[in-house]
Amino acid sequence: MNGLALFWRRYRRNRGAVAGAATLALVVVAALVGPLLYPVDPFDMVGRPSQPPFGRFPLGTDVAGRDVLAGILNGARISLVIGILASLAATLLGVLVGAIAGYYGGRIDDMLMRVTEFFLTIPSFVLAVVVVAIFQPTVMTVTCAIAIVSWPSVARLARGEFIAQRDREYVKGCRAIGMPDWEIILLQIMPNALPPVIVVSSLMVATAILTESGLSFLGLGDPNLVSWGYMIGVARTVLRTAWWMAAIPGAMILVTVLAINLVGEGLNDALNPKLRRR
Amino acid sequence: MRQASLLFLVRRLVQVVPVVLAIAAVNFFLLRMAPGDVADILAGQMGHATLEFTQQLRREFGLDQPVYMQFFYYIGKLLTLDLGRSHLQQAPVIDLILDRLPATVILMLTSILIAIAVGIVLGVAAARREGRLADTLVSVTALVVYATPAFWLGLMLIVLFSIQLDLLPSGGMYQIGAGRTGLAHALDVAKHLVLPSVTLGLFYVAIYTRLMRASMLEVYGLEFITTARAKGLSETTIAWTHALRNALLPVVTLAGVQFGHLLGGSILVETVFAWPGLGRLVFDALLQRDLNLLLGILFVSSVVVVFANLAVDLIYGLLDPRIVHK
Amino acid sequence: MTAPMPPVLAVEGLSVEFRTARGVVRAVDDLSFTIGEGETVAIVGESGSGKSTAAMAMLRLIADPPGRIVAGSIRLDGQELLTLDDASLRRVRGRQIAMIFQDPMMALNPIYTIERQIGEVLRLHLGVGRAEAFAQTVELLRLVGVPAPEDRARQYPHNLSGGMRQRVMIAMALACRPRLLIADEPTTALDVTVQAQVLELIQELKTRLGMAVLLITHDLGVVAETAHRVIVMYTGGKVEEATAGQLFADPRHPYTQGLLQAAKWEESDGVELREIPGTVPSPFAMPTGCSFAPRCAAVVPRCQTDRPALTEILPGRPVRCFVAQGAAR
């Protein structure tokens, strides 16, 4: 409790982070209850195509006469879900690899780091495009593709933390009393290694949302679901006549990603006081 | 000293070979998991081909062989630096890539140079005014730009600069058929380069600004900056000589990593701006199952990344005399 | 030894504050002292006593924010430094007042050659050209006893040993023949034999060039060997000042006594170290009375409530202690 209070006190000091958290909360609320309060199917042709905002439809209609507001609210879900799931998956995988490599070192480390390097050598967006195109675009494949291209940076970070921690006294102590490795890794080192990882993976949510939007823009999004990137892709063809149609979801991505980045910075301040300036 | 560097270079190059081969292998098998092959695509483009016809195509392209045979064949050719032929474009892969490579390299270099230059200036400026209005402005702007999807930004820039203001061309690399040469051609290309490179670069400007600011602040905390002040140097001199070069190391690292990743970003930007580069080619090749071409591009791009990292190591050595390549 | 007149540096009522998230901290509190030509004055104290901040304040090198000189005066040859504009201040720095730091590895820029870093000062303040700067650099390196100075000049800090690096720092500081040399823990990072060489060098050059030296240290051994006068600081304030001889022979403040005691123990090997018990109080939780009271062996009740003033108990012997002042009732 006390730790949480301290965390909050440190976090609160960064005004941008507080604003980011508030914005993010708004987006999350919109994603959760928006579609319930505004129960319009985002794929239903409800009106004339390409109507401007603030007419019969609060945010206008898209190229196929579908309600943009409904798309924005439903898209919030998809964008957030993909962003969060992909980062979670990438974090889990990255931490696992990084922890094992960092804790055991030696050849295991060498091998795992080669694999990591390999993934870092292929341009990440290209890899994501390839994976999604090959395994067909669905929420699942898009999420996996983003996770696959994101985990190596987490792995590197986690490895560094584990290397820094593994020779500390408390770890030696744990070994001395015969604690199994997994317990040392998960219960002893992990809590100490996690703060910077949390910061990085929070920022990864933002990157994942951007990546998803890029994939959708290329037509590599799940065709059964509306995401913001999808909406931009749809609006692209009428950019000249209905710029707002691309501008609205674009602005939503911008605001959300910005909010997440601000939150990330706040977390950084709160969790890594010594690295405050990074 | 020099010999050591050379040795380091050779060793790094030798280390690169298995990595690159591994990449080729993984790419090969990954791409083979895609449904359909180039014969399907070609047959599809024909309108109505027969099974016999598609089989003939497969034989022609060697796609009727077992996958492992195809793989050994591919790797074998790769070892002799032969990237094979694009079955769809009916040309050697290397030609197709070399055709497109300059455009992508120009775009990448320009964007990354813009990004680094602007990032350095803004980052240093912000760091020197830490906590003040200018710093806040720069930092907030950087964050906002960082959060902007590049393709969207590109479209918006087209709307503004190409359509509304009619200042810049909306796409392409130069005015086709104008037959310009020499300086006129270069200027023409430069004009076409503005929007795509700014679009691709802005995102990285944001990153470099933030990184540079952080890095500068870290260096500002070091004692030799105090020494420099105690020597009577002006703040400007301190920032641009003593602090900057030390603060550049992380920027160089990032630039190395990103040079490779630019190919990814350039898929989107090249699509938006009809830039005839590799990014677009990779996407088209993927959709058309042009396996050899795709493998070739991925191969070349990973080689580029590897060399970019090598360059980073070398630049490191130039920037920081403490680093000795072992 | 008497202080020669007039003083090169005269500090009066200097106070430095830091603004932190947890409140304002007074790091240097009403500090006054003078240094004459050819004189070495040492400021001693544990870490956190404010001695380094005081040294930095001499050149107005305290980062603002968070630090600020809130009161006082610093005069160099009669010229007030605290009101100088930036450009004039820069002409003082490095030229009239030079500084050397604790860790020469950290204080030298790792990416520039020795020549460049020393030459920079020469070119800036003396307006000499590149070639002349190099020649003078080599001379300076020779002066501070760097062997093969031409080669060394072209090397980088990491190519040199710790002692050599400190010599380079000294050469850099001396480049413009400053009036005052501030040496902030100049030997802490060096091993014992090198320490002695460096101190000897500073002493020798001081005499030769006629500088004043302000030596910041926590090492009483160093003080004994080099200083004319000693200022003892605790929690930002001067608690005692004396000539070196007087101080070592007859320390009056319990803190000074504790420091000396600790130093003696340190010299005799094999015996258990004895330090002053307790720690420096947090700047955010200063005791109401004497700030040394919580650690003081001679504490009396008044120490807990009143703050002693700095009073001369003998001519030229100010001490900030009720007990020493004989006012401990």
Add this chain to the structure above:
Amino acid sequence: MKASTIFTMAAAALIAAAPLAGAGAQAPKKGGTLTYTYQPEPTAISTLATTAVPVALISTKIYDGLLEYAGPGLDPKPGLAESWTVSPDNLSYSFKLRQGVKWHDGKPLTSADVKFSIETLALNYHSRGKTYFGNVTAIETPDDRSVVVKLKAPVPYFLKAFQPSETPIMPKHAFSEQEIAEKKVRQAKVMQEPVGTGPFKMKEWKKGSHIILERNADYWKPGLPYLDQVVLRVLPDGAARAIAVEKGEVDLAPMTALPPAEIQRLGKLPSLVSSQAGSEGLGPIMWLETNLREKPLADLAVRQAISLAIDRDKLVDVIWYGMGKPARGPIVSGNPNHFNAALPKLEYNPAKANKLLDDAGYKRGPDGVRFKLPQNFLPYGEEWVRQAEYIKQELGKIGIQADIESLDMGGWLKKVFTDWTYQITSDFHHNYVDPTIGVQRAFLSTNIQKGATFNNSMGYVNPKLDELLQKAAATPDGPERKKLWDDAQKIMQDDLPVIYLIEIGYTHIWNKRVKGLITNGISMYSNWDSVWLE
């Protein structure tokens, strides 16, 4: 305005402007560069490599056909062959080649080239080669200017085979013995660096950027072509293409090369002309292919319900921005010779659809879903996705959950034509000038062949229809053949082996300064020798 009326007007304008017609209102001007854009970039310059639209667009300016064509129904007229005769039994065609025609490399065109182009190239490599020339028994070249083609059975559309996109006349000397022997014609250099007899020749191909064709000064039609250059600009993004057209950077966007929304907008601009005329010879049509091999699609009631659930007018209006019209059967209504005008319109009636499904025993589950029917779509662009989304919504209303599965071209072809694992998918065919060429292939039961593309993927078998189609293929055009096709269309509408959606109207947009573009039913695949710029 109907496409056909635009055509007649345009054709009239053309005749007025044609050089041979003498004094027109506007005399054509020589010179200038016509820039057009199309996506994707061609992969080769010959329809032997692929008949994809981008290839046909560019290669037809370089390679002549043996004949030229007039009108929407493509009436043959002299081309490289200045005259021809047909034997009374329709089994022997004799062509007389024009004197003095030269290849772009200066060598003379001979009858050997023509024989080679048909026998060796078109028959073996062109995807429709066997449709046209499958009945050929011999090609004789009695002299350098004479070609005689012998058939074993009459081919009613035989004279349509000599369009430049269908049977490009290519130089025999550009292929090596080895390339021919090893069947590696596609890898011949000439596929990338073409040598034709047409009005334009290759000047520069910068892959990913542009192709420049320049005027062939030695073209066999004196004084033609008018244009100095034809340039293809590669602009992968639809919005970017539209911007380029709008700004005048590009003069022509043929065959719906722009996003429909942009076509609709740009068509209204005073500087641009938008027209659906000039593609009658292609007859593009779109339908939903249904996999008839298993339930529920094997059930006619289900197919009827799907057909009833789709509002084709709305599809045309909203998704395709009015570019097209509801389809009634497999043959486009614009085909004057073969369309069965008696076919009724396909009804939109969701209530009836629901009733049909109820009656057929497909009960709705608690979530309102009767059954799931995964849906694929032809990956040809944004509108195809929009259309799939629309169909999903409409089918949802009658209790069919048609989730969309997105595949790229390779995956789609494999799933639909090789694996037959799809359920429903949008697809798109060209009728071409004769339904035997373009229509029968998708419905004939002998065309149920794994791995062959754009054929009978449904697994549709109707012996009666097979018989009609085969008969029609060997009957010369006339009332008898019309009757055969009318009956066939009736069967194909009743059986609904595919759900006919819309006849796509290929829309071309060009700058007003471009003149003489629309000349016949394959205007974009014509050689543009009389196109000029104001």
